[in-house]
Amino acid sequence: MASSYPLFLSSLLLLISFCHAQSSFRPDALVLPVRKDASTQQYVTRINQRTPLVPVNLVVHLGGQFLWVDCENNYVSSSYRPVRCRSAQCSLAGSSGCGDCFNGPRPGCNNNTCGVFPDNPFTRTATGGELAEDIVSVQSTDGSNPGRSVTVPRFIFSCAPTFLLQGLASGATGLAGLGRARIAFPSQFASAFSFRRKFAVCLSSSTSSNGVIFFGDGPYNFLPNIEVSQSLRFTPLFINPVSTAAASSQGEPSTEYFIRVNSIRINNNPITINNTLLTIDSQGNGGTKISTVNTYTLLESSIYREFTAAYIREAAARNISRVAGVAPFDVCFSSQNVGSTRVGPAVPFIDLVLQGQNAVWTITGSNSMVQANDNVLCLGFLDGGSNPRTSIVIGGYQFEDNLLQFDLAASRMGFSSTLLGRSTTCANFNFTSNA
Numbered sequence: 001m002a003s004s005y006p007l008f009l010s011s012l013l014l015l016i017s018f019c020h021a022q023s024s025f026r027p028d029a030l031v032l033p034v035r036k037d038a039s040t041q042q043y044v045t046r047i048n049q050r051t052p053l054v055p056v057n058l059v060v061h062l063g064g065q066f067l068w069v070d071c072e073n074n075y076v077s078s079s080y081r082p083v084r085c086r087s088a089q090c091s092l093a094g095s096s097g098c099g100d101c102f103n104g105p106r107p108g109c110n111n112n113t114c115g116v117f118p119d120n121p122f123t124r125t126a127t128g129g130e131l132a133e134d135i136v137s138v139q140s141t142d143g144s145n146p147g148r149s150v151t152v153p154r155f156i157f158s159c160a161p162t163f164l165l166q167g168l169a170s171g172a173t174g175l176a177g178l179g180r181a182r183i184a185f186p187s188q189f190a191s192a193f194s195f196r197r198k199f200a201v202c203l204s205s206s207t208s209s210n211g212v213i214f215f216g217d218g219p220y221n222f223l224p225n226i227e228v229s230q231s232l233r234f235t236p237l238f239i240n241p242v243s244t245a246a247a248s249s250q251g252e253p254s255t256e257y258f259i260r261v262n263s264i265r266i267n268n269n270p271i272t273i274n275n276t277l278l279t280i281d282s283q284g285n286g287g288t289k290i291s292t293v294n295t296y297t298l299l300e301s302s303i304y305r306e307f308t309a310a311y312i313r314e315a316a317a318r319n320i321s322r323v324a325g326v327a328p329f330d331v332c333f334s335s336q337n338v339g340s341t342r343v344g345p346a347v348p349f350i351d352l353v354l355q356g357q358n359a360v361w362t363i364t365g366s367n368s369m370v371q372a373n374d375n376v377l378c379l380g381f382l383d384g385g386s387n388p389r390t391s392i393v394i395g396g397y398q399f400e401d402n403l404l405q406f407d408l409a410a411s412r413m414g415f416s417s418t419l420l421g422r423s424t425t426c427a428n429f430n431f432t433s434n435a
């Protein structure tokens with residue numbers, strides 16, 4: 001009882017600061033560019049942070065817990081504030097740790113601050129970091145163009161040491177967590193601007209033109225005037241009760257996005273899958289997640305075997321002949337008998353039959369085939385091993401030029417299947433500002 005009053009008071013202050021963020025102009029949605037890094041295949045976005053504002057490049061982690069940035073090197077800001085122990089922000093972050101730092105004060109090193117565990121999912125490394133707040137600025141959008149910039153004066157994030165950047169795309173100085181956590185981007189933007197906890201990701205397949213991330217509701221307009229939000233199909237999101245982060249405390253659920261694949265069809269023929277693998281058990285094993293950490297989809301070994309055998313069979317029926325694998329792919333084909341279509345190479349379609357009515361996600365040649373060289377196309381799916389934590393991890397390549405909408409309030413995911421079929425791409429958002 002003794003501690004509830006200060007907690008209430010600081011919640012109130014937090015609320016006031018969120019209201020302050022709205023000032024006179026309240027955006028309906030926000031927009032961020034996202035580019036594909038050619039050497040790592042990671043997806044990199046950019047925000048403005050600090051006082052004075054500087055651009056900060058961040059690798060996108062769809063299921064990540066929060067924003068973390070390197071504060072050890074070159075973090076200069078007059079508006080940096082450490083988050084104090086036992087404050088409302090501290091509990092919003094789910095932090096239980098509280099600490100002092102003896103080499104400060106400086107950003108990332110202050111006394112009486114609460115700590116979290118920033119993690120690098122590419123190297124599976126986590127470390128302790130100081131929770132902090134600083135100003136973040138992003139562009140609003142009407143769904144067709146970026147508009148005027150808006151700011152969140154006290155955006156919560158974690159500081160991290162420079163070494164945690166290892167394995168991230170060159171130029172990136174942190175990670176953008178878009179997961180389910182209360183301090184991940186979708187929730188902080190939603191509370192700052194009073195819109196739904198909803199966001200959409202549309203990754204470009206090209207390393208030379210940007211894809212887009214929207215926070216808030218649609219419309220999502222792509223040139224030449226294709227509005228995508230009206231034609232989404234939906235499937236429920238599932239919560240994995242056990243954290244999938246590199247460091248976590250017991251009882252913490254995963255902040256990643258899980259869906260239910262009920263079956264997989266190749267050229268309309270379902271493959272045999274052990275159903276147990278498709279559901280998440282009480283230890284958090286099994287099921288299907290969507291990830292920007294993996295470039296190519298991983299399938300648990302028994303699923304992978306059935307899947308590739310069926311694919312090779314269907315390809316052979318079309319006179320598409322198998323050739324030697326090209327690492328990391330085992331299953332490759334001669335491109336000789338493969339025509340080209342609007343939705344990529346003319347190969348058998350893959351359907352992910354998801355939970356829900358009409359919830360069939362069709363993966364066409366554009367997202368199943370990887371061009372290994374002039375004459376060889378490889379099936380862009382990899383063997384995930386025989387006892388993986390998650391049976392199916394849908395990787396970034398499989399949803400490039402697809403729009404995926406995550407609605408945390410309604411607990412569902414909307415998906416478009418390939419936009420190439422609608423004669424547009426994720427690189428077709430008009431980034432010319434109309435502010």
Ligand SMILES: *[C@@H]1O[C@H](CO)[C@@H](O)[C@H](O)[C@H]1NC(C)=O
Nearest residue numbers: 100101102104105109110111
């Ligand atoms: C933290 O407090 C200790 C004393 O408990 C002090 O020696 C140290 O300088 C302080 N560090 C910072 C960053 O203020």
Ligand SMILES: *[C@@H]1O[C@H](CO)[C@@H](O)[C@H](O)[C@H]1NC(C)=O
Nearest residue numbers: 274275276277286302386387
């Ligand atoms: C299905 O998968 C589960 C989990 O890996 C395993 O325990 C079970 O033996 C499998 N069933 C069959 C028929 O292979």
Ligand SMILES: *[C@@H]1O[C@H](CO)[C@@H](O)[C@H](O)[C@H]1NC(C)=O
Nearest residue numbers: 314315316317318319320337
């Ligand atoms: C496959 O090739 C054979 C022999 O070249 C031909 O007879 C057959 O029509 C081809 N089938 C398809 C589906 O193209």
Ligand SMILES: *[C@@H]1O[C@H](CO)[C@@H](O)[C@H](O)[C@H]1NC(C)=O
Nearest residue numbers: 144145223430431432433434
């Ligand atoms: C992109 O948006 C700008 C600003 O509204 C507009 O002037 C321009 O014509 C648009 N580009 C295309 C290709 O429609």
